[in-house]
Amino acid sequence: MVGVLSAHASVVSRVESQKPLVVILMGPPGAGKGTHAGPLSVHLGIPHISTGDLFREHFRQQTLLGKQAKEYIDRGNLVPDELVLNMLFDRVSQEDCKAGYILDGFPRTLLQARSLDERLIGKVQLVVLNLNLPDERIVERITGRIACKDCGRPYHKTFDPPKVAAICDVCGGLLFQRADDTVAVVRQRLEVYRSQTAPLIDHYAQQHVLKEIDSQNEKGVVLRECLEALPSLPATQDIR
Ligand SMILES: [Zn+2]
DSSP: OHHHHHHHHHHHHHHHHHSOEEEEEEOOTTSSHHHHHHHHHHHHTSOEEEHHHHHHHHHHTTOHHHHHHHHHHHTTOOOOHHHHHHHHHHHHTSGGGTTEEEEESOOOSHHHHHHHHHHHTTTSEEEEEEEEOOHHHHHHHHHTEEEETTTOOEEETTTBOOSSTTBOTTTOOBEEOOTTOSHHHHHHHHHHHHHHHHHHHHHHHHTTOEEEEETTSOHHHHHHHHHHTSTTSHHHHTOO
């Protein structure tokens, strides 16, 4: 009898692990979502879908959705849910998302999370990684960001400065700062982020899919913590 039960349990567990893995990367702007999404995608073998990239693709193709979204972003506001949902659901229905995908920058609101739930619940294994970083560290990181106008090489005024001020080490191009990387704009983005996502964090905590990650640590440490929080790692797959 015990044997039958445990055999059944292991079948259930295997079926569970064959469901597509959907990883949601959460955390304030500047907490490292962009940094870790790429390596996570490589380790897990599933695509990284950033709403920022989706927007840029729509801008590039000058779709109606793209033009509408750009107006909101240019004013420093969030893009309305319906616009984001249309772009996202179109993307994740594509073939390369069958085994799962990593979402970065979505959902941002409780309403978006509920729309995503309707589509995903019971069909996927969902894990939400919440990257935590204190506001002061975020302001420091973002307001120090500069990049080369010609080759795009990123720098940081304090943590990764060029050899000659305002000049690219690689190509000699001029370095510039994004217009929205100022203290005032960053603080406003953080305020919007905190007020909109606090209910979202509760929402996922109640579903028991939320994993807290300390993003103050060194890059490799944070990545390992993220991987260890996910169900498909060989290290955790043997645990029954
Ligand atoms: Zn350059």
